[in-house]
Amino acid sequence: MRLQSVRQHPRVLRLVRGLGVAMVVLLSTGCEALSPALKYEEAARQLRFSLDRVEPQLELAFPLEQSRLRLRLDVGVDNPSEQRLRTRRMVGDLKLTAQGGDHALGSVSFPEGADITPKGRSILKVDVALGYHDLKSAWGPLSGAVLRHEPATWSLAGEARFEILGIEFGVPFRTSKGSGS
DSSP: OOOOOGGGOHHHHHHHHHHHHHHHHHHHHOGGGTOTHHHHHHHHHTOEEEEEEEEEEEEOOSSGGGOEEEEEEEEEEEEOSSOOEEEEEEEEEEEEEETTEEEEEEEEEEOTTOEEOTTEEEEEEEEEEEEHHHHGGGHHHHHHHHHSOOOEEEEEEEEEEEEETTEEEEEEEEEEEEEOO
16 A cells, blocks of 8 residues: 555645644634633632621620620622622631630631622622530630720631632632721
8 A cells, every 4th residue: 555645635634734723723812712711710810808897796695605696797809800700609717816816716608609790899798606605715805806896807718619611610718807996
């Protein structure tokens, strides 16, 4: 069997030309042409989170073990990109820094499917109720911050999860807000 040149086989010639065109398109447009999810992931990584409001309410009860701390948290999310994003879920660890120490308060989970508007600001709200048993070690600093308005810093650190075109990824966040006099 004799080998013939590429020019003598039109199918091979079309295949080589097609591959050449594909390479030129890929090189000129970059990886975004192959994966539109990359532009959404990049947009999600540009998000800026802020703890806009912490409204603590201490519900004292007798016996003390039945007491609760209710928190209303507003987390602001600035989206400088042109992409509308929707969180799949958002979870973070809440901490109070007061009276010279850090006190873990628990985990906070935000409503599933929060919309984040493009070129704008969205507010994610959540109400949390924590029992005395969960807060026993932080009860003194908590009551000082909430009842006596002593200086304290509330902080939230976690991850916002997104799913874009079947690809799931997370964006870490960390934010805090001071309170008290």
